[in-house]
Amino acid sequence: MATSVNGWPLVPAGSPQLVQLPGVPTGPVALAGPVATLLGYVATEFHARVEAITSTNSHRPGAKIGSTGWYSNHASATAVDLNGGRHPQFRRGTFTGPQVAQIRTILAATKVIDWGGDWDDASVDEMHFEIRPSTTAQQVADAASTLNQEDDMTPTQAAQLTAILDLLTPGVAGVKFDGDIFKRLTRIEDTAVRTRADVATVHDSVLRQK
Template sequence: MTPMAKSQNGFPASANRAEIDVRVFPVNGTAVKLPVRADVAPRLVEMAHWFHVHVEPLRAGECHGYAFRPIEGSTVLSNHASGTAIDLNAPSHPMGKHGTVPAAKRAAISAKARELGLRWGGDFTGRVDEMHFEVLANGHQPATRPTIKRGARGDAVREAQGILNRKQSAGLAVDGIFGPLTDKAVREFQRRGGLEVDGIVGPKTWGRLLA
């Protein structure tokens, strides 16, 4: 039997929504209905309702849930593919644009997401996605991050660059290109952490970056 595909957060993903128990759930007080995985629906729907009340009214046709597709610019399946992510008022909060929600509300959005065991795309260390909320791996094994080194490109490189900027003020462009400056920053991170200094972000270096 072929193993079921998994989304980025490790939940089973399928083009057949019934296979992963994706159902449609209404958001109270709105005309919005979200197709999401049933066992995580209470958290995602509560987040959507809270956003509607405390940030801005939700608009039908602009809020989305399940969609079997990869992450934009990647071959890794999006968490939408497992029904464990939602996008709220998507046209008002385009991917990659920072500051689409009021600065005074950012901390509250982030705190509410964490309270519900979710991650808000406005907190992403690489490409921000302020419309987006996703379920953290919860009893599911997260998808393994790929080993990356000089010459690599993609989302894993962006993630590593963002973490290096945060942890050691590396000053890298978060562009998804593993060039000489990223290589230098990785080697410095490895040196400081007592790791083998080879410029390769494998399991041990990822483990320290994500700790």
């Protein structure tokens, strides 16, 4: 069976194995199941945290890499290109430093997605995200499962919660959503308990004065 360079079987045009990535503008498609879960996560978080997606390139049946004869990972529906016009192949530095930091945070959550921005100068492709070569179907499934467990709150939602906590607990403003979340929630709870106690004390005092 023919495979793309990352070892995944080729997917023909119109295959029922293809699904559209939900919530991603321009409707890219990917291999249904864990692959779509992971690439969909990358795309939606990229759209929310890096820059708005205005163009995509995903499944390309039979696509090969230049004149090498090797099948592109687009041919197996295990890769997606985001905003190719802004980030053309063979050009490095098309993202800002903060954008690259966001991309790396997003990729770290997936565990099995590679970014073309990490390739050497001869092949650098900053628009491109793909299932890592030699990653097995089980490893991809495990990564998607872990992502789903950890993704009760996305990085975007975590940032929003941090902003809310900054308002509720100004004494510890700026602490990011991580292990310190429990300290901050405890601080909120303790404050609420003290406030209720203060209200009860005032209430009792008023009643005694009647």
